Amino acid sequence: xxxNLTLCLYxxxxxxxxxxxxxxxxxxxxxxxxxxxxxDPSKWDYDVGDHGWxxxxxxxxxxxxERNARIEKGVLIIEAHADPSHPKGYTSxxxxxxxxxxxxxxxxxxxxxxxxxxxxxxxIWMLAEENRHGGWPKNGEIDxxxxxxxxxxxxxxxxxxxxxxxxxxxxxxxxxxxxxxxDEFHLYAIDWTEDKIDxxxxxxxxxxxxxxxxxxxxxxxxxxxxxxxxIAVGGxxxxxxxxxxxxxxxxxxVDYVRVYDKKP
Numbered sequence: 001x002x003x004n005l006t007l008c009l010y011x012x013x014x015x016x017x018x019x020x021x022x023x024x025x026x027x028x029x030x031x032x033x034x035x036x037x038x039x040d041p042s043k044w045d046y047d048v049g050d051h052g053w054x055x056x057x058x059x060x061x062x063x064x065x066e067r068n069a070r071i072e073k074g075v076l077i078i079e080a081h082a083d084p085s086h087p088k089g090y091t092s093x094x095x096x097x098x099x100x101x102x103x104x105x106x107x108x109x110x111x112x113x114x115x116x117x118x119x120x121x122x123x124i125w126m127l128a129e130e131n132r133h134g135g136w137p138k139n140g141e142i143d144x145x146x147x148x149x150x151x152x153x154x155x156x157x158x159x160x161x162x163x164x165x166x167x168x169x170x171x172x173x174x175x176x177x178x179x180x181x182x183d184e185f186h187l188y189a190i191d192w193t194e195d196k197i198d199x200x201x202x203x204x205x206x207x208x209x210x211x212x213x214x215x216x217x218x219x220x221x222x223x224x225x226x227x228x229x230x231i232a233v234g235g236x237x238x239x240x241x242x243x244x245x246x247x248x249x250x251x252x253x254v255d256y257v258r259v260y261d262k263k264p
Contacts, residue, residue, distance in 0.1 A: 057235035069093035094230035102129035102224035109189035117247030120149035121238025140220035145188035157199035174207035
């Protein structure tokens with residue numbers, strides 16, 4: 001009898017563990033870009049203007065202009081153009097989910113093909129939905145993917161906080177080499193939990209930022225963040241070696257964006 005009870009208990013606990021492990025990640029938000037034309041207004045809004053965006057950038061970000069942001073053949077195209085009709089000479093688009101979708105923790109992945117050429121600065125990144133702590137970088141920033149055209153093939157994953165940011169030279173991040181960044185689609189992702197943020201490229205983890213357990217100055221990532229996708233032109237980082245006037249237009253193509261409640 002004692003053996004049977006032990007066996008039953010073992011089987012019960014094993015079943016519970018298996019059930020917990022077998023729970024699949026749930027897709028909670030996505031855009032597959034199936035409908036041609038402008039991006040879905042129920043999912044995307046735009047940042048607009050040419051004030052430099054804190055980085056001395058040159059582009060004017062437009063709104064609902066298919067020249068700069070459109071869906072074609074199942075792919076979102078964000079395209080930067082040389083345009084002398086604008087004071088700084090360029091137009092582009094900066095799409096945001098702010099006010100429409102934001103998440104606290106989860107697995108966020110974007111399948112994208114990047115622009116190339118000196119002066120391009122594409123990014124897939126996240127900012128806090130609310131201003132809890134004050135101006136940047138107090139609410140945090142998560143850079144899922146950044147690439148600067150003068151350093152082709154080097155993709156950056158970075159976080160910024162009040163304690164860790166590029167102004168002080170204390171930002172936390174890492175790089176991974178992606179030689180076919182312009183020719184092929186690659187999957188850029190983060191796995192964000194209350195303990196850490198893991199950065200992935202095509203399923204390969206290349207950086208982990210760990211929750212220090214200290215206050216918001218080091219870990220402001222306990223609140224909802226929205227997603228941003230854009231191509232900047234020039235700027236303090238992207239323009240460090242100038243802007244090649246012969247390369248435009250340049251585009252970032254996005255096959256899909258998917259957000260899961262945990263890593264699939």
